[in-house]
Amino acid sequence: MAITEIEPRDYSISDAAALTGLSVHALRYYERAGLMLDRVPRAASTHRRYRDMDIGWVQFITRLRSTGMSIRQIHEYAEMVRSGDGNEVERLQLMEQHRQRVEAQLHEIEGHLAAIRFKIDLYHERIANRCALQPPTDRTSS
Amino acid sequence: MAITEIEPRDYSISDAAALTGLSVHALRYYERAGLMLDRVPRAASTHRRYRDMDIGWVQFITRLRSTGMSIRQIHEYAEMVRSGDGNEVERLQLMEQHRQRVEAQLHEIEGHLAAIRFKIDLYHERIANRCALQPPTDRTSS
DNA sequence: TCTTGACTTCCAGTGCGCTCGAAGTTCTAG
DNA sequence: CTAGAACTTCGAGCGCACTGGAAGTCAAGA
Numbered sequence: 001m002a003i004t005e006i007e008p009r010d011y012s013i014s015d016a017a018a019l020t021g022l023s024v025h026a027l028r029y030y031e032r033a034g035l036m037l038d039r040v041p042r043a044a045s046t047h048r049r050y051r052d053m054d055i056g057w058v059q060f061i062t063r064l065r066s067t068g069m070s071i072r073q074i075h076e077y078a079e080m081v082r083s084g085d086g087n088e089v090e091r092l093q094l095m096e097q098h099r100q101r102v103e104a105q106l107h108e109i110e111g112h113l114a115a116i117r118f119k120i121d122l123y124h125e126r127i128a129n130r131c132a133l134q135p136p137t138d139r140t141s142s
Numbered sequence: 143m144a145i146t147e148i149e150p151r152d153y154s155i156s157d158a159a160a161l162t163g164l165s166v167h168a169l170r171y172y173e174r175a176g177l178m179l180d181r182v183p184r185a186a187s188t189h190r191r192y193r194d195m196d197i198g199w200v201q202f203i204t205r206l207r208s209t210g211m212s213i214r215q216i217h218e219y220a221e222m223v224r225s226g227d228g229n230e231v232e233r234l235q236l237m238e239q240h241r242q243r244v245e246a247q248l249h250e251i252e253g254h255l256a257a258i259r260f261k262i263d264l265y266h267e268r269i270a271n272r273c274a275l276q277p278p279t280d281r282t283s284s
Numbered sequence: 285t286c287t288t289g290a291c292t293t294c295c296a297g298t299g300c301g302c303t304c305g306a307a308g309t310t311c312t313a314g
Numbered sequence: 315c316t317a318g319a320a321c322t323t324c325g326a327g328c329g330c331a332c333t334g335g336a337a338g339t340c341a342a343g344a
Contacts, residue, residue: 013321025303028323033301046310047321060261063254071301088272092265099262102255106248112205113244119202120241123234130230156290166291167333175331188340189291213331 010041010049020058027058034075035061037082067102152183152191162200169200176217177203179224209244 017024031040031048037057043049050058061074069077073094080091159166169190173182179199185191192200203216211219215236222233 023303024321026301029302042322044310060257063257065301067251067254067258088265088269092262092269095258095262095265099255099258102251102258106251106255109209109244109248109251112209113241113248115202115205116209116237116241116244120234120237123230123237127230127234154290155292165333168331170293171332184292186340207331 010043010051011055013048013050016048016050016055016058019055020062022058022062030058030061030071033071035071035078037078064098067098068105069098073098152185152193153197155190155192158190158192158197158200161197162204164200164204172200172203172213175213177213177220179220206240209240210247211240215240 011019013024013027016022016027020027022030027048030036036054040048040050040054061078064074064077065071077091077094080087080094153161155166155169158164158169162169164172172178173190178196182190182192182196203220206216206219207213219233219236222229222236
């Protein structure tokens, strides 16, 4: 990631990997799977040159992945964006659907977390009782 | 799930599936994978008869699964519980580790959700602008 | 008793999301 | 100019968590 200009314009695939937290394999896979808005430009017609907008897009779809959107769904979304302006309403619907799913997911996890905390409290209690019932071996240490 | 007594004591595998939200396949798989505390008792030495405690256990490990704990990890936890009392501290540690992971996961999802909401707001804006710039075709309809 | 459907075991198959390796090409530091 | 690291494509392989099907057994209502 050598800085050659005041504002770097593009990045190698390993730079992109470092910037997004994905592996180079995953980045190539994403492109093959049609997740990028267009074919990532190549330098000298071979090596990929990720632009800032490409990095930004990968970072966004990584958020979608992390919240459970499948590769297939992201592909559909990318196709929409690719097909140009005019379908903002559709895209909005897709995003709002996803938002709702994520919100539901969040509530679910909160419920599970509460149950896990409850279980943890039970263990604390049980351990406390055991200590109270057993004669202390050494009160001074640790 | 025919109620034969005042308090039903056990359930068929399809009852268990209904009660836990898992498939009968998954229930058998869980048992094979060593996730149950002990072999689920059989009636007439063939059909599984899930007791209340089995159902409860499955419901709990389903929470662990839903919060991202792997089958392998749940197996380890089940082995601990199986090996009897005396390792409550270890079990507690395992659960607290998981709790922390889930809490981190929760915060991450919240961050992603914020980004998704931001994107949605952008769409709303863009759609509003488009409508403002385009001459209305029919002000009376819808 | 008969029939029908739910159950049993065992093993192979599936879908997802990467991950790896081969074989060849290109970039870069010395 | 050269060595070696980083890149390219392509296709196969992997780990996970189930899922499905075959072949046989069991159970409950008509």
